[in-house]
Amino acid sequence: MQNPTGTPGDAEYSDVAWLLEELFRLSRRISPTSAYSLTVYSALASLSRHGDARLTELAAYEGVSQPTMTQAVGRLKRDGLVQQIPDPRDGRAVLISITEAGRAALAERRSTRGERVAGLLAQLDPADQQAIVAATGPLRKLAEAVPDRRTGAQGNQPTTPLKWERQ
Amino acid sequence: MQNPTGTPGDAEYSDVAWLLEELFRLSRRISPTSAYSLTVYSALASLSRHGDARLTELAAYEGVSQPTMTQAVGRLKRDGLVQQIPDPRDGRAVLISITEAGRAALAERRSTRGERVAGLLAQLDPADQQAIVAATGPLRKLAEAVPDRRTGAQGNQPTTPLKWERQ
DNA sequence: GGATATACATAGGACTTTGATATAAATGTC
DNA sequence: GACATTTATATCAAAGTCCTATGTATATCC
Numbered sequence: 001m002q003n004p005t006g007t008p009g010d011a012e013y014s015d016v017a018w019l020l021e022e023l024f025r026l027s028r029r030i031s032p033t034s035a036y037s038l039t040v041y042s043a044l045a046s047l048s049r050h051g052d053a054r055l056t057e058l059a060a061y062e063g064v065s066q067p068t069m070t071q072a073v074g075r076l077k078r079d080g081l082v083q084q085i086p087d088p089r090d091g092r093a094v095l096i097s098i099t100e101a102g103r104a105a106l107a108e109r110r111s112t113r114g115e116r117v118a119g120l121l122a123q124l125d126p127a128d129q130q131a132i133v134a135a136t137g138p139l140r141k142l143a144e145a146v147p148d149r150r151t152g153a154q155g156n157q158p159t160t161p162l163k164w165e166r167q
Numbered sequence: 168m169q170n171p172t173g174t175p176g177d178a179e180y181s182d183v184a185w186l187l188e189e190l191f192r193l194s195r196r197i198s199p200t201s202a203y204s205l206t207v208y209s210a211l212a213s214l215s216r217h218g219d220a221r222l223t224e225l226a227a228y229e230g231v232s233q234p235t236m237t238q239a240v241g242r243l244k245r246d247g248l249v250q251q252i253p254d255p256r257d258g259r260a261v262l263i264s265i266t267e268a269g270r271a272a273l274a275e276r277r278s279t280r281g282e283r284v285a286g287l288l289a290q291l292d293p294a295d296q297q298a299i300v301a302a303t304g305p306l307r308k309l310a311e312a313v314p315d316r317r318t319g320a321q322g323n324q325p326t327t328p329l330k331w332e333r334q
Numbered sequence: 335g336g337a338t339a340t341a342c343a344t345a346g347g348a349c350t351t352t353g354a355t356a357t358a359a360a361t362g363t364c
Numbered sequence: 365g366a367c368a369t370t371t372a373t374a375t376c377a378a379a380g381t382c383c384t385a386t387g388t389a390t391a392t393c394c
Binding site: 014015016017018019020021022023024025026027028029030038039041042045061062063110113114116117118120121123124127128129131132133134135136137138139140141142143144145146147148 | 305
């Protein structure tokens with residue numbers, strides 16, 4: 001199950017990539033049908049977790065283009081889940097800020113998802129449950145290790161470091 | 168880190184649901200930009216893994232509506248990644264079958280994703296790597312435990328059991 | 335001040351997704 | 365066998381998602 005070096009081998013590595021496909025399917029199947037895509041909720045969750053952010057920063061963090069995030073934020077704003085605040089330090093920029101309604105929507109969704117995941121976990125052996133719980137920290141580190149996808153119109157690379165990324 | 172019962176508690180359970188959000192973001196960030204959505208690739212991967220399937224079956228498995236899958240398959244067919252074969256046992260049904268070109272496209276994509284995941288994993292401590300590898304099996308079980316989302320036009324529940332689901 | 339870079343918005347187009355509905359084939363009832 | 369019902373898929377309209385290319389305003393650099 002483990003090669004002589006003590007670290008996982010290539011087979012296990014591609015297993016992890018493949019696992020992500022299945023977890024994507026799982027993620028959608030446990031998500032309540034809603035008005036927003038997984039991406040839009042992901043952006044909202046990021047705002048909740050990391051605080052206000054610039055539009056471009058949020059787009060890079062979520063791995064979508066800046067125009068896509070402009071539209072997503074437009075819908076969230078229309079529905080009152082976020083606000084746009086002009087950045088006092090930079091007249092070009094706007095800060096996106098989650099509202100109370102946004103936090104409530106997020107809590108509602110998380111509650112549903114959390115219950116469903118708990119129901120699924122309860123069906124597994126205790127050993128499997130513990131293996132999953134033991135891996136949540138490492139998997140989160142894995143997710144944080146992925147570099148930004150600087151997307152959007154070609155040469156639009158900002159020089160200011162994104163505050164959300166690992167420093 | 169573990170309560171007296173030996174099984175994870177509620178806090179750990181909601182951690183898992185939340186982890187899925189981050190892994191979704193990871194999944195998109197490591198995916199090569201392509202013509203198809205994550206869903207379309209997921210459907211193609213399912214065909215590769217489980218064999219031919221009916222349209223409705225595939226839609227339920229992926230958690231999307233039947234019209235969505237009809238369109239997705241239409242594009243995949245247009246691009247030669249799948250074929251549609253009339254079901255010899257049922258004149259109403261069609262079987263979706265992945266083609267060699269479909270398998271090739273899948274392999275290409277998996278290769279890219281696999282390399283990127285490997286690169287990320289290599290940045291973690293060996294202990295974290297091993298925790299992740301140890302959890303792949305349990306997480307796959309978790310993904311398989313999720314019930315179908317029987318979607319599509321309201322009362323369209325098939326009576327025939329879906330052969331892909333855990334019997 | 336003028337050139338360049340950056341932040342965001344807008345425009346246009348292809349893809350995604352859904353609910354409602356249509357069509358055709360299978361199944362059950364009499 | 366005719367009929368109603370169910371099921372599998374297709375079609376349609378509408379809203380959402382996402383991209384590239386481009387425009388506009390502000391910031392920064394010389």
